[in-house]
Amino acid sequence: MTKTSQSGAWVEISILLPAAAHEAMSGFLFDLGCEGLVIEGAQLKAYLPVSPExxxxxxxxxxxxxxxxxxxxxxxxxxxxxxxxATSNWSENWRRFFHAEKVTPDLCVAPPWESPCSGWKGEVILMDPGPAFGTGGHATTRMCLRAMERVSLAPGWSMLDVGTGSGILAIYGAKRGAERIVAVDIDPEALRWAERNIGLNGLSGRIDLTERPVQDLDERFSLLTANLTMDVIIDLLPAFVRLLHPFGWLILSGLLRDQVERVRKSLKEEGLLMGRTFYRGEWASTITKKKRDK
Incomplete structure (x- = not known):
């Protein structure tokens, strides 16, 4: 994502939408050429170069x-x-929207141009906001990060992050001691930003990034995270279960409250009983432990 405009002029498009529709609209806006996006409550603010279009x-x-x-x-x-x-320096104007923030009891997420949370002694992840989803600000990402703090994993554990976006979950896995991490995304642009964020955190070479379909993977993992939409999660559940070690953990997010029961039924069909469920506003996240292979 290059924040430049040939004319030097930019326009802000402001859209009021329920939070449940923000992710779909964000992706559409980036497809239209949006080069920056801010979410403030129910309002999305997208920034595009001025053009006749x-x-x-x-x-x-x-x-x-x-x-x-x-x-x-x-x-x-x-x-x-x-x-x-009204700005002659877009990149500096853009930065004012992103600040260091404590997103879980153990984690502060900060942009690379700003000092981490004042007096912070926990983990810090540096994130360069780009078009990829997941900088720690959205409820679904926060719930995934918090869920990662709640599961118990043995030394040498491994992780698969499906739909890695900005790479934030995979990066947190590395900081929490994962020995092997694979991060998957079908969007090459997301993988480029994930690679940049991995480098910002001094983790180059620690996380394998791939566009390979999840169904084509053939190794097993101790932890699988997926912050996706319900339909995608349900479609991929058979692969998720196959890729988990016995007694491995499955963290699902991106669900709306009224979608939890459908996912619960789908998990049961795959031989898993949904574990704890957490809610933040209209969003839900679940933690499920695989007991054994079917």
């Missing part, structure tokens, strides 16, 4: 909202506003 982009956003309304019926009328960004 802005009216067309606004209309495409409206059409996309109409499409996802079938999945998220609670979405009301679209509220979309465009405003110029």
């Amino acid at each position: 802005l009216d067309s982009i606004k209309q495409r956003i409206r059409l996309f909202i109409d499409e996802i309304r079938r999945i998220f019926p609670e979405i009301g009328p679209a509220h979309i506003t465009l405003a110029p960004v």
Whole structure:
């Protein structure tokens, strides 16, 4: 992601949407050429270079909202506003949105240009905000990170992170002592940003990044994390179960509250009983321990 504009002019597109639709809309905005995104409550603010295509982009956003309304019926009328960004230095302006933050009792996430949480003695992850999902600010990512602190793993444990995005979960796994880590994402751009963040944390060579489909992997892991949508999780569950060691841990996130029971039933069909479930607002995350192979 290169934060430059040939004209030097930028526009802020502000969209009001329920939190459940933020991830889908964020991906769509980056596909449209968005080069920065801020989420403030129910409001998404996307930043694009000024161009003659802005009216067309606004209309495409409206059409996309109409499409996802079938999945998220609670979405009301679209509220979309465009405003110029008064700045001559976009990269410096962008940085003001990201600050060091304590995201779990044991972890502070900080951008590389800012000192970690004041007086902090726990773990620190440096993250360069990019188009990849997962910088620690979203509830689903926070719940995954917290779940990783709750599971008990023997020395020499291994980890598979599915849909790694920014790489934050894999990085935390490395900092918590994982001996072997594989991080998967089907988006090459996400993997490039994950690689950058891995390097920022001095972990180059510690985490294997791959675009290989999860179904094609053939090794087993002590911990598997997946911060994805419900449909993707359910589709991949047979592979998840196969890739877990007996007594391995499965952490799932990206679920809405009313989707937990569907995932519980799918886990049962694969021979697993859902363990603890955690909620943050309308989001849910689960921790399940595999007992034995089917």
